[in-house]
Amino acid sequence: MTALDLCADWPVDNVSAAVIQHGSGQSAIASTHGDTTRVFRLASLAKPMTSWAVLIAAEEGIVDLDEELPESFAGQRNCTLRHLLSHAGGYPFNGRTPIAVPERTRTYSNGGIELAAALVEQTSEMTFADYLRLAVFEPLGMQDSALRGSPAHRVWSTVDDIARFLAEVRHPSLVSAATAAEAVRVQYPTLAGMVPGVGRYAQCPWGLGFEIRGDKSPHWTGARNAPGTYGHFGGAGTLMWTDPEADVSLVALTDRPFDEWDTAALHYWPQLADFVLEEFQGQP
Numbered sequence: 009m010t011a012l013d014l015c016a017d018w019p020v021d022n023v024s025a026a027v028i029q030h031g032s033g034q035s036a037i038a039s040t041h042g043d044t045t046r047v048f049r050l051a052s053l054a055k056p057m058t059s060w061a062v063l064i065a066a067e068e069g070i071v072d073l074d075e076e077l078p079e080s081f082a083g084q085r086n087c088t089l090r091h092l093l094s095h096a097g098g099y100p101f102n103g104r105t106p107i108a109v110p111e112r113t114r115t116y117s118n119g120g121i122e123l124a125a126a127l128v129e130q131t132s133e134m135t136f137a138d139y140l141r142l143a144v145f146e147p148l149g150m151q152d153s154a155l156r157g158s159p160a161h162r163v164w165s166t167v168d169d170i171a172r173f174l175a176e177v178r179h180p181s182l183v184s185a186a187t188a189a190e191a192v193r194v195q196y197p198t199l200a201g202m203v204p205g206v207g208r209y210a211q212c213p214w215g216l217g218f219e220i221r222g223d224k225s226p227h228w229t230g231a232r233n234a235p236g237t238y239g240h241f242g243g244a245g246t247l248m249w250t251d252p253e254a255d256v257s258l259v260a261l262t263d264r265p266f267d268e269w270d271t272a273a274l275h276y277w278p279q280l281a282d283f284v285l286e287e288f289q290g291q292p
Contacts, residue, residue, distance in 0.1 A: 011283035012041035015260065018276055019269065020245065022046065024167045025260040027284055028174055030250075035175030035257075037168075038288060044167035047152055048261040051242030054155070054163035055121050057144060057173060059093045059217020061136075063183050063191060064143045065128045073216075082123065086110055089127065092120040093216040094195035099123070101204070114201025114212040118160035121217075125159035147182055148172045161242070167259050174250055174257040177218075191216040192238040192252070203227075205243075205266055206274065221249075226274055230281030232289075245269065247277055254289040 015023045024042035028035055037044075065071045066089070073090045084098070084106045091097035091110045098108030099117040108115060125136040132139050137155040145153045150169040156162050180188035194213040201212030203219065206228055213222040221229050221237040228241050229249055239249030245262035258281060266273055 010039055011280065011287045012039050014276070014280050014283060015041045018262065019272055020262040020264040023260060023262045024048070025258070026167045026171050027288055028171050028257040028259070029288060030175065030178040030255040030257065033179055035171075035178055037171055040167070042167075044171075045152065046261075047164050047166055048246060048263060049244045050163045050165055050246050050261070051161045051244035051266075053165075053170070053240050053242045053246050053248055054159060054161050056177075056217040056240050057163060058121055058125055058136075058140065058159040059191065060173075060177070060182070061140045061143045062089060062093060062124050062128055063187050063216065065132065065139070067183055067187060070131045071127055077127070081127070082106075084109065089124055090195060090216065092124040094214045095120060095201065096196045096199060096214075097123075111196055111199070114196075114199040114214060116202065116204055118158065121160040122158055144173075144182065145169075148176055167261055170248055170259045170261075171257070174248060174259065178250060178252075178255075178257070192218050192220065192236070194220055194222070228274060228277045230278040230285060232282045232285040241266070241277070243267065245273070249281070251285065251289075254285055256285060256288045258284050
């Protein structure tokens, strides 16, 4: 029995999964379950992909992560792209009208991510769907991935394509190593906040588009995952993470929304994470 065999017991109609090992500048799929070419809606797994495109735009000089956004655009003063990508801008779960000033709290926000994408769209003079495709999907060979609506939660993709994306984050080719490291570094580390559907935390670490595990408990990753583990889960019943200490990633896509799992997701997902790390941590 392999770790991914646990997916067969999940309360879903369809699940596809893969374990990716990273090492010596290369990444490779080490194990799979189900049809890794099946297209699923990712929900919030879209956020790290959108953020990666924004970081590419920043390196191209199209946008600036730390330049104050116009009040007419952001709806408030002293807000930057860095705030938007790290959920520190004070925007609600949905909507673009601020409910707090920047750096007050970690307020998980679709609206903030949508604002960041809108700025790239405005400054690049192309739709964000086209920018994401040209900047991220096509260069990485993510031929079955597409944005169809909100850049915060409306990307469709496959396990194979997400494996390519996770390999890019671990061994970047589209951005500098420094930018990639910044994406998975905790931004505004003292902020409290919540992970929707999981819990509220006195310290709720987040990078630029990527959630960072930190010391959160309970959590949707496993007890074996290092605090520096980064990734995201989606309301469509999807998850991806990379443990940089183990040099291992996991992606699992399902067709059952997270809120229909009841509490089951917070049992099955950490269990799988721990079995994956037990099986693959330390392997060459």
